[in-house]
Amino acid sequence: MRSIAIFGLSGNPSHNGHVAGILAVSSSGIVDETIVVPCGGRPEPGKRGLVAANHRVAMTRIACNSLRRRPDAYGGVTVDASDAYNAEFTRTADLIEQMRRKYDAQDAHVVIGTDLLEARDEFHGLCEIEASWKDGMELFASASFLVLRREGGRGEDCVRLPVNALLIDDPIPEVSSTDIRELISRGQPVGHLVPPAVAEYIRDNGLYR
Helix, strand or coil: CCEEEEEEECCCCCCHHHHHHHHHHHCCCCCCEEEEEECCCCCCCCCCCCCCHHHHHHHHHHHHHHHHHCCCCCCEEEECCCCCCCCCCCCHHHHHHHHHHHCCCCEEEEEEEHHHHECCHHHCCCCHHHHHCCCHHHHHHHCEEEEEEECCCCCHHHECCCCEEEEEEEEECCCCHHHHHHHHHCCCCCCCCCCHHHHHHHHHHCCCC
């Protein structure tokens, strides 16, 4: 029975937190393959300003290629660029069905961080998935999730685990793509936050200046 993990990201840019998360999933033994999906456009406020899809796909591929040299990354990792060139990203409920069919998978698990599961006052005690995702309440109750523990979170007492969730214990470093872009715009180094080859790609292509 084939099992996949769907690891969605913006790749704007891909960074060490993404690499650590992909490694944690691919080495967990839970799934046969981790499908890394750079998202399509994000038109909502606060999510605009993605660099061109070809750059985000390239940086994601470069970041994932760094795992090929890791002896502990024994699960398959595939970068699927099918959503990246869409004007608007595919919602999770639809993406699950698309990836399940495309990769002929019996089981499809969505990879998320604990930050999406924190109960928040602005959501009246619900988490972000329940409160703001398309079909969020249904997904929370029925979809299968692989949950990455984010360093610097608010604590497990604030986390609302979905009904079908597996918690991967490897702590994932908290790295912000927004902070990386801000550092680059100020001419500051980011080699400690992204894989070296990604930093080189950003520099060679003049991104985020």
